[in-house]
Each structure stands twice: as C-alpha cells, then as structure tokens.
Amino acid sequence: MREPEVTPEPLFLSRRELLAGAAALAASCGRGDERAMTRQNVAARYNNFLEFGGSKDVWKRVPRFPTDGWSVDVGGLVKRPRRFSVDELVRSMRPEERVYRFRCVEAWAMVIPWTGFPLSRLLALVEPRPAARYVRFLSFAQPSMQYYEGLRLDEAMHDLTLVATGIYGHALPRQHGAPIRIVVPWKYGYKSPKSIVRIELVDRQPRTFWEDMAPHEYPFQSNVNPAVPHPRWSQLTERLIGTWDVRRTEPYNGYGDRVRNLYL
Secondary structure (H helix, E strand, C coil): CCCCCCCCCHHHHCHHHHHHHHHHHHHHHCCCCCCCCCCHHHHCCCCCCHHHCCCCCHHHCCCCCCCCCCEEEEEECECCCEEEEHHHHHHHCCCEEEEEEEECCCCEEEEEEEEEEEHHHHHHHHCECCCCCEEEEEEEECCCCEEEEEEEHHHHCCCCCEEEEEECCEECCHHHCCCCEEECCCECHHHCCCCEEEEEEECCCCCCHHHHHCCCCCCCCCECCCCCCECCECCCEEEECCCCCEEECCHHHHCHHHHHHHHC
C-alpha cells in the first residue's frame, strides 16, 4: 500500500508518525485499499451537523458555538454515575490516533485521522449494571431541537467504537462535533453523534433522531450494507469527497472481519 496522502499538519509530517499513519490506514481501511486520506481543508468544509442546519457549510455557522469547560454526564444503569470534563478525559484516557473510513448514508465517503479513545474505557469507569443493554447519546440542545442517538451495548463496547476528541492531530473543530463525539466506523455517519452532553445506559432500545423522522430510511442498526439501497438511491457505490472518485461500497464499511460477529 502506498503512503497515504496527508494534510501537512506538524503531527503528520514527521517520518515516524507518517509511517504510523500509513500502518493505521492499512489496518483500518482494509487490505488492498489505496484510497488516500481526505485533505483536512476538504473535510473541514463538508459536514453534516443538523443542529446548525441542513447545508454542508457548517464551518460558517459555528464560530461562536461555546465549547470551553465542556462536560459529559454518564449515567443511567451504572454503578458509578459521573460527570466528566472533556479536559479530564483528554488527560486521563491515553488518546491514540486512528485512521478510519467514514461513510455517509448519502453515499459519500472520506478517510479521516481521529484522535480519541475507545468508548469501552469510559463505560468501564461507570461500571454498567447487568440490566444495561443499550447506550443512549444526547447532543447539546439548540432552542428548537436536540439530537439523540443510540447503540447496543456490545456495539458501544467494541474496540473500534471511538470517543473522538481530535482530528488531524489537533482538537476537534466545532463543525466536526467539538469538543467530543462518537465515531462508529462500520455504521453510517449519522450514528456518530456530535457535541455530546450525556451518555446514558438503558435496558431498552432507545429512540433515535433519524429513526423517529423516517424509520423506513434510517433504521436503528444502520450498518453500512451495499446490498440494501436507501429508498431514494443506491448504496452499491460511494463518492470520495475531495476527488469525487467512485468506489465500490464495502460491507460494514470494510470492517466486516472485526464486527461481523456482532450480528451473527
């Protein structure tokens, strides 16, 4: 596999870290896949963030969004409910770099270098109770709406499920879900809630925003599956943002060897 095409961030320019990024890309994106890392300036200006409207130019709308002193409540069916500051999590959770494919239900895709830690580490700190079966996420509340999402507990505990606090070697910009978001690389992007304020463990499948809006288009599971078309378009292929190359969509977004056993 050729070295990925990397945005010239200091973190990625050193020889050691560039090679580490290439190895991560090989591991994360599947053997034989030569798609390049999405350029930072492209990824920063092509975003879905419903709380700021339905257009892709979220970066224009978020400069005054306050993220300092952010905290996340983790509770529900846990033994040790806690409020964590994001600064505390960044210091204590040993963040690592992971390069993941990112696939949107709209049939476009990117390759993104995230910084973060497995969600399982955070959930272990609050000690889920035996009755917990699902994890519910709440994003920050706009005056008229609040985004909410959910995963099964085994999906949330999978090592690939990441709490992202950074991207391209620095803290998350606001349009990417600052200061803390979830990344689930084998699912469509709307299953990765942004700007999270609460994580709650529950015993029943939680309602999710898009499932409530259009259940026939956005089901709870939402694994990337090229064989199941969206009601209004095919999922057999995807367009790579930045180059607009068209590639064949991989089942589970290329992570089937890691996650397929969750659905047997």
